[in-house]
Amino acid sequence: MRRREKPDENRPITTGDxxxxxxxxxxxxxxxxxxxxxxxxxxxxxxxxxxxILPEDIPGANTMTCFGASxxxxxxxxxxxxxxxxxxxxxPDPVLLEELAAATKVLCEAEEAxxxxxxxxxxxxxxxxxxxxxxPDLAFSIAETxxxxxxxxxxxxHYYSEPQGAAASYDYDKMAVWCATQWPYHVRDSxxxxxxxxxxxxxxxxxxxxxxxxxxxxxxxxxxxHAALASFVCGRPVKLMLTxxxxxxxxxxxxxxxxxxxxxLGRGGDLAGLDLRIAINVGAYPLLAEEMLGQAVFAxxxxxxxxxxxxxxxxxxxxxxxxxxFGGLGAxxxxxxxxxxxxxxxxxxxxxxMDWKSRNVLHKGQTxxxxxxxxxxxxxxxxxxxxxxxxxxxxxxxxxxxxRKRRGGRGEGPLRGIGFSFAYQGSGxxxxxxxxxxxxxxxxxxxxxxxxxxxSAAVGSDGVLGIWRRRAAKILGLPLEAISVVPPLTDNVPxxxxxxxxxxxxxxxxxxxxxxxxxxxxxxxxxxxLTAKSVYRVPRPILWEEGRVRGSPxxxxxxxxxxxxLELDPWTFEPRPIGVWMCLDGGEIVQSERAAxxxxxxxxxxxxxxxxxxxxxxxxxxxxxxYFRYGLEPLDELPPISVAFLEPGRRAxxxxxxELPFNTIPAAFLSxxxxxxGAPFTSLPVAAAEIIRATETP
Amino acid sequence: xTLSFILNGEDVSARVRSVDRLSDLLxxxxxxxxxxxxxxxxxxxxxxxxxxxxxxxxxILPAFRIRGMEVVTIEGFSQTDEYQDIVAGFKSAGVExxxxxxxxxxxxxxxxxxxxxxxxxxxxxEQLSVAPCRCTDPETLVHGVxxxxxxxxxxxxxxxx
Numbered sequence: 001m002r003r004r005e006k007p008d009e010n011r012p013i014t015t016g017d018x019x020x021x022x023x024x025x026x027x028x029x030x031x032x033x034x035x036x037x038x039x040x041x042x043x044x045x046x047x048x049x050x051x052x053i054l055p056e057d058i059p060g061a062n063t064m065t066c067f068g069a070s071x072x073x074x075x076x077x078x079x080x081x082x083x084x085x086x087x088x089x090x091x092p093d094p095v096l097l098e099e100l101a102a103a104t105k106v107l108c109e110a111e112e113a114x115x116x117x118x119x120x121x122x123x124x125x126x127x128x129x130x131x132x133x134x135x136p137d138l139a140f141s142i143a144e145t146x147x148x149x150x151x152x153x154x155x156x157x158h159y160y161s162e163p164q165g166a167a168a169s170y171d172y173d174k175m176a177v178w179c180a181t182q183w184p185y186h187v188r189d190s191x192x193x194x195x196x197x198x199x200x201x202x203x204x205x206x207x208x209x210x211x212x213x214x215x216x217x218x219x220x221x222x223x224x225x226h227a228a229l230a231s232f233v234c235g236r237p238v239k240l241m242l243t244x245x246x247x248x249x250x251x252x253x254x255x256x257x258x259x260x261x262x263x264x265l266g267r268g269g270d271l272a273g274l275d276l277r278i279a280i281n282v283g284a285y286p287l288l289a290e291e292m293l294g295q296a297v298f299a300x301x302x303x304x305x306x307x308x309x310x311x312x313x314x315x316x317x318x319x320x321x322x323x324x325x326f327g328g329l330g331a332x333x334x335x336x337x338x339x340x341x342x343x344x345x346x347x348x349x350x351x352x353x354m355d356w357k358s359r360n361v362l363h364k365g366q367t368x369x370x371x372x373x374x375x376x377x378x379x380x381x382x383x384x385x386x387x388x389x390x391x392x393x394x395x396x397x398x399x400x401x402x403x404r405k406r407r408g409g410r411g412e413g414p415l416r417g418i419g420f421s422f423a424y425q426g427s428g429x430x431x432x433x434x435x436x437x438x439x440x441x442x443x444x445x446x447x448x449x450x451x452x453x454x455x456s457a458a459v460g461s462d463g464v465l466g467i468w469r470r471r472a473a474k475i476l477g478l479p480l481e482a483i484s485v486v487p488p489l490t491d492n493v494p495x496x497x498x499x500x501x502x503x504x505x506x507x508x509x510x511x512x513x514x515x516x517x518x519x520x521x522x523x524x525x526x527x528x529x530l531t532a533k534s535v536y537r538v539p540r541p542i543l544w545e546e547g548r549v550r551g552s553p554x555x556x557x558x559x560x561x562x563x564x565x566l567e568l569d570p571w572t573f574e575p576r577p578i579g580v581w582m583c584l585d586g587g588e589i590v591q592s593e594r595a596a597x598x599x600x601x602x603x604x605x606x607x608x609x610x611x612x613x614x615x616x617x618x619x620x621x622x623x624x625x626x627y628f629r630y631g632l633e634p635l636d637e638l639p640p641i642s643v644a645f646l647e648p649g650r651r652a653x654x655x656x657x658x659e660l661p662f663n664t665i666p667a668a669f670l671s672x673x674x675x676x677x678g679a680p681f682t683s684l685p686v687a688a689a690e691i692i693r694a695t696e697t698p
Numbered sequence: 699x700t701l702s703f704i705l706n707g708e709d710v711s712a713r714v715r716s717v718d719r720l721s722d723l724l725x726x727x728x729x730x731x732x733x734x735x736x737x738x739x740x741x742x743x744x745x746x747x748x749x750x751x752x753x754x755x756x757x758i759l760p761a762f763r764i765r766g767m768e769v770v771t772i773e774g775f776s777q778t779d780e781y782q783d784i785v786a787g788f789k790s791a792g793v794e795x796x797x798x799x800x801x802x803x804x805x806x807x808x809x810x811x812x813x814x815x816x817x818x819x820x821x822x823x824e825q826l827s828v829a830p831c832r833c834t835d836p837e838t839l840v841h842g843v844x845x846x847x848x849x850x851x852x853x854x855x856x857x858x859x
Contacts, residue, residue: 014798017731095717159832161798163736210796211832244737461794461833593792597835605832631741632830636823641837 012487015165015207018178020237023167024049026230027097028240029087029104030250031079034113034319038076041087044103050091052104057233060196064225066186066218067432069126071285071322073194073225079108080284081321083250085222090230090238113319117281118152118258120316126286127315129293131301131369132547134308136264139273143264147345151261151337152683153666155615156254156326157630161210161460163247164219168227169237174491175202175228180209181220183498184456188490190221191228202228204490209460213605214325214500218287219251248627253615254326255292256281259337264308269349271360274306278313280333283323289315292330294431294542298553299331299663300338301369303378303424304360309369327602328659329500331426332666336684339421339667344680352397353671354384354420361422370542370549376557379585380422382646383561390642391563391581393418397675404678415568416578419671421561423663427506427656428555431542439536440494441511443472445519446529451476453515454486455496457508463598464504467590467654468512475516476523494533502656506556507536509654558655560584562603562664566672573691575673577607577639580665585646587655595657596643602661603641608633609662610669614685703764706774712761720756720764721745724771732772732801743829746802747771753809753828772801779853780808787846793838795831802829807843811850817843 029041029052043052055062055074063070075084089100114124140146166179168191175195181187184204192199204224209216223240230238242251257280264273278296282289293313300311326332346356357380362368364377388394396418407413442454451472459465469483476483486492496508511534518532542551565578580603589595612633615626666684674680679694702711705728712727721735724747733756734744740755747756748770775781784807795803803826810817810825817825822843823836 014734016734016736159830161796161831161833162734208797210798213832244739244742461796463794594794597792597794597838600837601833601835604834604836628739628741632832634824634827634830635834635836635839636820636827638823638836 012206012208014162015167015178015180016162016241018167018207018239020167020169023169023237023239024090024092024234025094025097026088026090026227026238026240027094027101028085028226029089029101029106031075031082031084031086031108032106033079033108033110034082036079036108036110038079038086039107039109042105042107043089044100046089046100047091050089050100051234053088053090053230053233058194058229059232060194062194064190064193064222066221067288067291069285069287069289071222071287073222073229081319083321084284085226088226088230090234115318115320117256117316117318118279120279120314124317125314126282126317127289127293129297129313129544130311130547131297131544131549132310133369136273136275136308136310139308140262140264140275143272144267145265145349146262147341147348148260148262149341149344149680149682151259151340153257153333153336154685155256155323156609156613157248157615158213158215158253158326159632160212160215162208163242163244164216164223164251165239165241166220166223166227167237167239168224168231170231171203173201175231177202177204177224177228178207179220179224180207180216182209182212182214182217182458182500183221184458184488184490185495186218186498187221187224191224194225194229195232206458206488209458212460213327214329215252217325217498217500245624245627248630249624250321252283252322252324255283255323257333259333261337261341263341263345265345265349269351271304271306272308274301274309276300276311276334276338278311278334280313280315280330281318281320281323282315283318283320285322286315286317287322288324288329290432291430292324295328295330295426296334298369298426298431299334299423302553303362303422304342304357305362305366325500327605327662328425332659332662335421335423335663336666339423339664340670340682343419343421343667343671344674347401352394354388354393357422358384368553370551370553379559379646383559383583383585384422386644386646387561387563387581387583390583390644391418391565391579393420393563396565400675404675407678415570415676416565417672417675417677418563418565419668419673419675420563421664421667421671422559423660424557424559425502425656425659425663426554426557427502429538431551431553438538439497439507439511440533441496441508441515442494442531442533443512443515443519444529444531445476445523449478449482451478451483451516452486453483453512454493455508455512456488456490456493457496457504458488458499459504463591463594467505467509470590471509471513472516475513475520502658505654506656511536556587556653556655558584558586558657558660560657560660560664562661562668564665564668564672566669566676568676568691573688573695575611575676575686575691577669579639580607580641582641582661582664583644583646584657584660586657587652588648589645590654592645595645598658599643599661600641602658603665604633604638606661606665607638607669610666610684612685699762701762701765703766704768706770714761716760716762718761720759720761723761724756730771730773734798743802744798746805746829748775748805748809751809751812753806772805775805775808780811780850783849783853784808784846787849788842790845791838791842793842794833796833799829799831799833803839807846810843811847815851816847
């Protein structure tokens with residue numbers, strides 16, 4: 001094994017850099033059809049040292065389960081998307097392997113594939129959530145104003161730091177697996193199922209994760225299964241590394257969504273009825289579908305007070321590659337649609353959206369979807385006030401609105417607009433109960449007064465490690481250097497669950513604190529070393545029964561508002577953001593500069609999703625041309641971003657804030673664009689040609 | 699064919715095929731893992747090297763093209779004073795990267811500072827767009843490059859005196 005000279009717990013080796021003595025490579029043979037079954041697989045003449053691996057070579061189960069859904073490790077009888085893995089080829093030269101995989105003939109019985117999802121049949125529904133409060137039909141029948149719109153968002157590429165990959169090798173009596181994953185214990189359990197061995201016989205050694213945006217939640221487990229299977233069959237260490245292009249074309253993307261929003265306003269212009277129909281295209285397999293729907297439903301209903309509401313949310317199966325989370329598990333779809341819609345509604349009523357929302361936001365004690373009263377006050381007033389002061393929002397909105405109304409023809413006058421959006425980020429447990437394990441963090445204080453934190457939680461940056469270490473150091477009264485985080489090998493650390501929904505800074509951070517407090521209580525009574533475990537029991541899941549919902553939607557919630565100001569190029573109509581402002585109530589902010597940098601990074605990603613980044617799946621999720629066209633927004637074309645935090649209360653907890661830019665900025669951007677262009681826009685990203693077309697329409 | 703060139707200040711030679719990419723040669727033959735070869739299309743910037751003082755993506759460069767030329771990778775550059783200036787500047791500004799794009803950002807900064815002793819914000823952001831990564835906070839990065847430029851200028855001034 002070739003390793004860095006100084007092993008650094010914060011910076012483990014990357015999967016791409018990993019080499020093991022005698023290691024060979026693996027390449028994936030993929031399905032050429034989007035739906036059907038495999039009749040036969042004919043490998044080309046394989047040179048010595050090369051070998052093909054088929055589903056019948058799998059010693060255990062040919063399946064991987066995740067959140068209630070299962071997907072084949074190597075598909076055979078039922079193909080669900082073009083590019084689905086059907087076989088593997090192993091050998092020493094990765095370049096030759098690519099050619100051999102491309103030359104392999106996969107003969108299939110093709111069936112008619114399903115690609116439509118905005119209108120769908122009942123057999124395509126993988127999961128459904130319905131919630132009703134009050135009498136929405138009556139509210140709409142007596143409403144003074146009814147407004148209805150459809151909002152769509154496209155798929156997005158995670159563009160993580162390193163393409164997905166995995167390596168596997170027998171290490172004495174254990175199968176050692178290396179991959180960059182958000183969930184090491186899921187990798188372990190999946191590999192054990194495929195190899196038909198005990199879970200303890202698999203050791204997962206996570207490699208450097210980097211930026212993942214929830215794209216490495218479950219897919220690394222599939223690649224780990226492939227690498228472990230190849231290693232088992234060949235009896236040698238095997239690495240399977242996707243190229244950027246392969247990763248772009250075949251791995252999960254952000255799910256596409258279509259949200260129909262219908263609102264009814266009463267006589268005073270306040271929200272009297274809300275009716276949402278959310279369709280999320282989850283692609284070929286409904287992994288995390290129920291969770292995404294739950295998050296989307298609560299996001300649509302837990303910000304504004306509405307006595308009569310109905311939400312129907314569907315996870316729709318298609319023959320696209322699997323699609324799912326992206327910087328959050330589904331809330332951003334609803335926030336984008338609802339906030340854009342409410343901004344338009346306020347504008348049509350001649351009111352500043354910030355004021356309209358202020359009148360309609362939920363207050364402590366008001367009933368939410370679950371029938372329970374809201375426990376904490378929504379900090380709307382403080383956030384909106386601060387944001388307005390930072391961005392000069394109110395004056396700019398009034399000016400641009402005046403310009404828009406007086407504009408005579410297309411392109412006349414300054415084409416500027418400013419948009420506002422408000423949202424929350426829930427952190428903590430999954431709502432769906434698909435993940436019902438108890439999660440653990442262990443702390444050890446050894447005889448040298450050095451504390452070791454043991455957790456399988458995967459971190460993408462050093463910032464989270466710093467938060468844990470600071471917390472432990474503060475509780476134990478030790479210097480920061482005396483706190484270490486044990487590398488998260490599944491042999492060494494307890495299962496701390498999947499690292500998503502900002503759990504690392506909420507749940508795991510809390511467990512670190514509790515474990516250290518337990519040590520501190522015994523520290524001067526019992527001899528060293530001392531060990532303490534802290535366990536997080538996932539609360540009871542949300543119950544959905546015939547339109548009624550029961551349970552608690554989130555553990556903690558951080559709130560934020562964003563304002564985006566932009567102008568349109570008078571010749572090309574390309575949108576050019578001028579400034580972005582965000583104000584957050586993120587609870588206790590451990591390191592404000594790092595937190596602000598994290599929010600700015602999220603804001604840039606969210607802006608990229610509004611402007612340049614798009615994957616337009618037709619039959620495949622992406623095409624080669626799209627791969628070459630896809631790119632992040634150049635740094636020099638991004639606007640300045642100002643971030644401010646509200647002063648936390650005395651007992652404020654640490655909250656997750658990473659998803660807030662994705663929950664707020666798209667709606668603010670689209671509202672600004674609508675104001676600048678003088679026409680309503682309802683989908684993102686928007687191409688300049690669409691803006692020109694829309695502004696031509698009277 | 700056998701190829702001779704200067705790698706990080708040393709004369710080296712290697713046997714290459716006409717199809718070999720420079721990035722593969724550097725990683726696999728010379729074990730220089732500071733550069734990566736993710737996209738193999740010159741887009742991701744993870745494989746940047748300095749070739750004759752210019753920043754180039756090594757994954758689209760045929761290995762045979764570097765015959766007799768001088769190649770500097772992050773491993774070689776890390777032995778220089780300029781590297782120390784940049785790393786110290788980044789650290790003082792709190793630049794945090796994902797660990798995958800560090801080498802590209804450092805080499806991009808080095809070539810920029812070679813051209814412009816006091817680069818503007820726009821020049822910094824344009825130059826660092828060669829290594830697109832979702833980990834980047836442009837504001838901190840600009841401060842980091844400015845701090846590096848300051849340190850470099852101070853060091854060169856003292857040396858000149």
